[in-house]
Amino acid sequence: MPPLQINEVAPRDGLQIEATFVPTAAKIRLIDALSATGLARIEASSFTSPKAIPHLRDAEAVVRGIRRRAGVGITVLVPNVKGAERALACGVDEINLVMSASDSHGLANLRMTPEQSLAQFAGILEVVASQPGGRGVFVNASLSTAFGCPFEGQVPEARVLELVERLLELGIDGVTLCDTTGMANPAQVAALCQAVLARFPEAPFTLHFHDTRGMGLANALAAWQAGITRFDASLGGLGGCPFAPGATGNVCTEDLVHMFEQMGVATGVDLDALLAVSATLPDLVGHATPGQVIKAGKADRRYPMPQRS
Amino acid sequence: MPPLQINEVAPRDGLQIEATFVPTAAKIRLIDALSATGLARIEASSFTSPKAIPHLRDAEAVVRGIRRRAGVGITVLVPNVKGAERALACGVDEINLVMSASDSHGLANLRMTPEQSLAQFAGILEVVASQPGGRGVFVNASLSTAFGCPFEGQVPEARVLELVERLLELGIDGVTLCDTTGMANPAQVAALCQAVLARFPEAPFTLHFHDTRGMGLANALAAWQAGITRFDASLGGLGGCPFAPGATGNVCTEDLVHMFEQMGVATGVDLDALLAVSATLPDLVGHATPGQVIKAGKADRRYPMPQRS
Numbered sequence: 001m002p003p004l005q006i007n008e009v010a011p012r013d014g015l016q017i018e019a020t021f022v023p024t025a026a027k028i029r030l031i032d033a034l035s036a037t038g039l040a041r042i043e044a045s046s047f048t049s050p051k052a053i054p055h056l057r058d059a060e061a062v063v064r065g066i067r068r069r070a071g072v073g074i075t076v077l078v079p080n081v082k083g084a085e086r087a088l089a090c091g092v093d094e095i096n097l098v099m100s101a102s103d104s105h106g107l108a109n110l111r112m113t114p115e116q117s118l119a120q121f122a123g124i125l126e127v128v129a130s131q132p133g134g135r136g137v138f139v140n141a142s143l144s145t146a147f148g149c150p151f152e153g154q155v156p157e158a159r160v161l162e163l164v165e166r167l168l169e170l171g172i173d174g175v176t177l178c179d180t181t182g183m184a185n186p187a188q189v190a191a192l193c194q195a196v197l198a199r200f201p202e203a204p205f206t207l208h209f210h211d212t213r214g215m216g217l218a219n220a221l222a223a224w225q226a227g228i229t230r231f232d233a234s235l236g237g238l239g240g241c242p243f244a245p246g247a248t249g250n251v252c253t254e255d256l257v258h259m260f261e262q263m264g265v266a267t268g269v270d271l272d273a274l275l276a277v278s279a280t281l282p283d284l285v286g287h288a289t290p291g292q293v294i295k296a297g298k299a300d301r302r303y304p305m306p307q308r309s
Numbered sequence: 310m311p312p313l314q315i316n317e318v319a320p321r322d323g324l325q326i327e328a329t330f331v332p333t334a335a336k337i338r339l340i341d342a343l344s345a346t347g348l349a350r351i352e353a354s355s356f357t358s359p360k361a362i363p364h365l366r367d368a369e370a371v372v373r374g375i376r377r378r379a380g381v382g383i384t385v386l387v388p389n390v391k392g393a394e395r396a397l398a399c400g401v402d403e404i405n406l407v408m409s410a411s412d413s414h415g416l417a418n419l420r421m422t423p424e425q426s427l428a429q430f431a432g433i434l435e436v437v438a439s440q441p442g443g444r445g446v447f448v449n450a451s452l453s454t455a456f457g458c459p460f461e462g463q464v465p466e467a468r469v470l471e472l473v474e475r476l477l478e479l480g481i482d483g484v485t486l487c488d489t490t491g492m493a494n495p496a497q498v499a500a501l502c503q504a505v506l507a508r509f510p511e512a513p514f515t516l517h518f519h520d521t522r523g524m525g526l527a528n529a530l531a532a533w534q535a536g537i538t539r540f541d542a543s544l545g546g547l548g549g550c551p552f553a554p555g556a557t558g559n560v561c562t563e564d565l566v567h568m569f570e571q572m573g574v575a576t577g578v579d580l581d582a583l584l585a586v587s588a589t590l591p592d593l594v595g596h597a598t599p600g601q602v603i604k605a606g607k608a609d610r611r612y613p614m615p616q617r618s
Contacts, residue, residue, distance in 0.1 A: 108614050148608065150610075150611065150612045151614050182608070184608075185571035186568070187574075188571075213564065213602050213605050213607075214564040215526055215568050215571075217523055217526065217527040218527040218529075218568060220527075221495050221531065222530065241605065245604070246604040246605075248601065255522065258522060259494060259522075259524050262524075263494045263495060265496075292520070292522050296550065298522075301459075306417050
């Protein structure tokens with residue numbers, strides 16, 4: 001079995017929606033600690049306008065401040081050409097572009113239809129190719145609402161396949177299929193993963209799940225069964241679903257790693273080290289995190305026999 | 310695909326560990342409401358000594374007070390011959406006996422080794438057969454720690470298969486394989502389910518999962534893929550793991566039903582009705598419940614487009 005590659009998104013996808021700004025030095029400490037656990041990639045920040053996402057206004061300082069480690073790719077979210085230029089100037093390994101598979105989510109979240117996003121991506125790819133060092137940077141595209149849109153409902157599989165094809169034709173290096181609001185179910189995940197892998201066998205696909213309706217790990221299992229080996233996940237399950245107060249957000253990295261390691265599927269991640277980093281999150285964000293293994297311990301945890309009278 | 314049969318365990322497995330006693334009339338209202346949702350079975354109470362489980366001291370009144378509905382089996386937990394006699398006197402459809410697959414969990418939880426439990430079950434089966442109406446009662450055995458013991462660790466699959474064989478030889482009608490403390494992983498679940506179904510193709514097996522480490526639904530998916538169609542689940546995810554404070558307990562019924570219905574697997578359950586019952590739980594038990602769908606809504610929930618400036 002090929003080992004999994006986990007892309008840790010908490011520093012970007014998690015911290016951006018927290019109530020409080022996490023200081024730059026604390027972000028750097030978090031990412032440096034994550035880098036040491038064996039994660040394949042870390043989404044370190046977002047090169048968005050500081051007005052749009054004030055909590056990530058320190059993107060440059062974070063990316064320039066972290067210790068780079070061989071084998072750990074540093075990726076950042078990039079919303080436009082300007083963001084791409086800023087990211088490349090910091091020497092990232094990967095940039096991650098975001099578009100929606102559905103018109104209404106694209107308009108609501110990005111003020112762009114999928115067509116407009118594709119046109120914008122073409123411009124970003126030109127800039128990346130023209131920059132010094134740009135050609136060595138992996139350009140990923142995250143396709144939001146690939147498993148359903150909270151405004152429109154189902155997004156036809158044929159539409160997702162068409163958008164993936166157009167992304168790859170543009171020159172995008174890899175595509176992340178995102179279950180943005182936790183609508184996916186394992187049967188749907190199996191079908192879409194089988195379809196993209198059959199049609200684009202050379203492209204690296206990443207799956208991004210939310211646990212909004214409790215199906216995060218079941219969906220990851222279904223994707224892995226279909227042949228997917230790259231997953232986004234968020235330490236402690238940080239991140240959320242703005243439409244579902246109280247529901248958990250991104251699938252929790254340590255719970256995902258724990259499940260696959262228990263199954264005998266290598267993740268390359270030192271789970272104990274990862275749990276130690278996760279244990280620092282409540283102090284950082286000011287609340288408990290929704291992960292389960294951090295509360296229960298790993299499945300191989302042993303307890304003393306209770307003393308009975 | 311055959312429809313699933315869901316056995317709702319919240320009235321027994323959930324309420325027994327709550328901090329407060331739920332009044333008998335409220336228990337009856339809960340079970341009557343659950344009966345109307347299309348669940349296949351409901352574990353209504355436990356005929357244990359009132360000293361052992363004070364919260365279920367009203368087992369007779371509950372079972373006698375509920376409205377019986379065609380197609381909804383009423384099952385109760387029975388710890389010994391006396392409990393079996395009490396249960397049969399109330400006219401239950403099924404009794405559920407409990408034993409552990411591991412010596413130390415059996416001694417800690419029941420003060421009995423697996424061998425002692427098997428001997429006791431033989432006595433209970435004799436009593437059931439000798440009672441008026443007893444022959445029509447389904448006798449199920451729940452095998453705790455079938456996927457691992459919190460004191461001993463791994464329980465060999467061969468040992469579980471041996472105990473299942475001996476239960477069926479005794480005359481037990483069905484066996485529930487219980488992941489008592491949430492140690493199971495999907496690969497292990499697939500392997501054990503395939504093994505029991507291959508070796509005992511005629512026996513009705515039920516799977517009982519805990520979400521202690523976030524794998525509850527992933528394990529249910531793996532069991533279903535292996536051919537299992539009967540599941541225990543607990544409304545709202547009530548119930549717990551005494552060893553893991555803060556971790557969720559039993560797999561949540563509405564989340565399980567939601568996942569399978571979304572996959573196109575019939576459960577026979579009216580999910581909207583079930584969610585309405587789940588929404589009454591916080592008042593009943595005095596705290597929020599860990600279910601996800603109750604917070605997020607079903608995957609087909611639609612939201613209005615946000616108004617942007």
